[in-house]
Amino acid sequence: MITVTDTGTYLYAVTRDTPPPCPEGLLGVAGTRVRTIANAGLLAYVSTVPLEQFGAEPLRKSMEDLDWLGETAGAHHHVVEVVAEHLPTAPVRLVTVYSGDEQIRDLLSRRHDDFMEVLTRIADREEWGVKAYVDLTAPSPATAPGPPGSGGPGTAYLRRRQTSLRGREEAWRQAAARAEQIHDTLSSFAVASRRHRAQDPQLSGRKELMILNGAYLVERDRREEFARVVEELRGQGVDVELTGPWAPYSFTDLADSRPEVLGDA
Amino acid sequence: MTESGQPARTTRLRLQTDSEAMERDLSRLVLTLVELVRQLVERQCVRRMEQQDLSDEQIEVLGLTLMRLEEAMTEVCDRFGLSPSDLNLDLGPLGTLLPED
Numbered sequence: 001m002i003t004v005t006d007t008g009t010y011l012y013a014v015t016r017d018t019p020p021p022c023p024e025g026l027l028g029v030a031g032t033r034v035r036t037i038a039n040a041g042l043l044a045y046v047s048t049v050p051l052e053q054f055g056a057e058p059l060r061k062s063m064e065d066l067d068w069l070g071e072t073a074g075a076h077h078h079v080v081e082v083v084a085e086h087l088p089t090a091p092v093r094l095v096t097v098y099s100g101d102e103q104i105r106d107l108l109s110r111r112h113d114d115f116m117e118v119l120t121r122i123a124d125r126e127e128w129g130v131k132a133y134v135d136l137t138a139p140s141p142a143t144a145p146g147p148p149g150s151g152g153p154g155t156a157y158l159r160r161r162q163t164s165l166r167g168r169e170e171a172w173r174q175a176a177a178r179a180e181q182i183h184d185t186l187s188s189f190a191v192a193s194r195r196h197r198a199q200d201p202q203l204s205g206r207k208e209l210m211i212l213n214g215a216y217l218v219e220r221d222r223r224e225e226f227a228r229v230v231e232e233l234r235g236q237g238v239d240v241e242l243t244g245p246w247a248p249y250s251f252t253d254l255a256d257s258r259p260e261v262l263g264d265a
Numbered sequence: 266m267t268e269s270g271q272p273a274r275t276t277r278l279r280l281q282t283d284s285e286a287m288e289r290d291l292s293r294l295v296l297t298l299v300e301l302v303r304q305l306v307e308r309q310c311v312r313r314m315e316q317q318d319l320s321d322e323q324i325e326v327l328g329l330t331l332m333r334l335e336e337a338m339t340e341v342c343d344r345f346g347l348s349p350s351d352l353n354l355d356l357g358p359l360g361t362l363l364p365e366d
Contacts, residue, residue, distance in 0.1 A: 151321060151325055151328075152329070153328070153332065154324065154326060154328025154329030154330070154331075154332060155321070155324050155325045155328050157328045157331065157332040158310060158311060158314060158324060158328035161307055161311055161331075162311045162314065162315070165308065165311055168364070
């Protein structure tokens, strides 16, 4: 039987069901009150949201509204941060909406083992983001201009073009190799690592080329060491940017944590 | 059609219908295509030169031609008040039409 409801249950994060309970007066997306649902030794942080905003159809439109998206992401992230202060927390992706509490309970029991595994993996660990940039417009160390030798101005012109084309290709190759090396070094310090897609300059707000957009799960008591390693990787034309600590968004993906029901299907 | 004194800087969504802007945009598009072809030919020449597919004379002639073409492009761009980066199209997920340097 399908009951028609006009609210859904928005899921923020999952933790083990241990005290302290939900922080009081915590507000989530669209100003809704955050509450918890307990089942199978797990605790889900949720709030009730109107489907006229969070149903499948309206979401398609809302997601294109950058103001709305910014506000929602901010609220979502705030809830995750607050919860993560006290407990190892598995954050859930932005706008994960279930049709009701019953489904969250079902999720907690059905995916119990997966959640437990994730929570064990992230306990006492933090996610750090590392972005590496390289300025490919910087003049590369001059390649030997080749023998001036034979030929007139036309030949010289083509040789110049050759040098500059090959120079650029070489610069790309070096940048890629450098990204690989940075990632390997950081990965060896991290418990787990993931490479996200590099952002283009419009998104990153920097005009240099992003060659690495990595996420690293690091033991909390090794954070200074990790920061030092990042510091040492800087240089030789590569700028490295460290951000965090973040709630471990990149390391809590369950194979299919996609909401099964969105809105009024 | 109204004839306002200064060319008003309209929002991007509005279609520019005054003839001056249209001429400029059209020449920009044409020049972009010419520049694309020029760069492709240039790369092809470099490749064939590396494969030693061309005689010294051929290299010299091709080089001279491409060089003059580049000079001509610069000159025409100057006349229309365009810079090299104006001749690039943003193809969204595919990146830009011409390599950015």
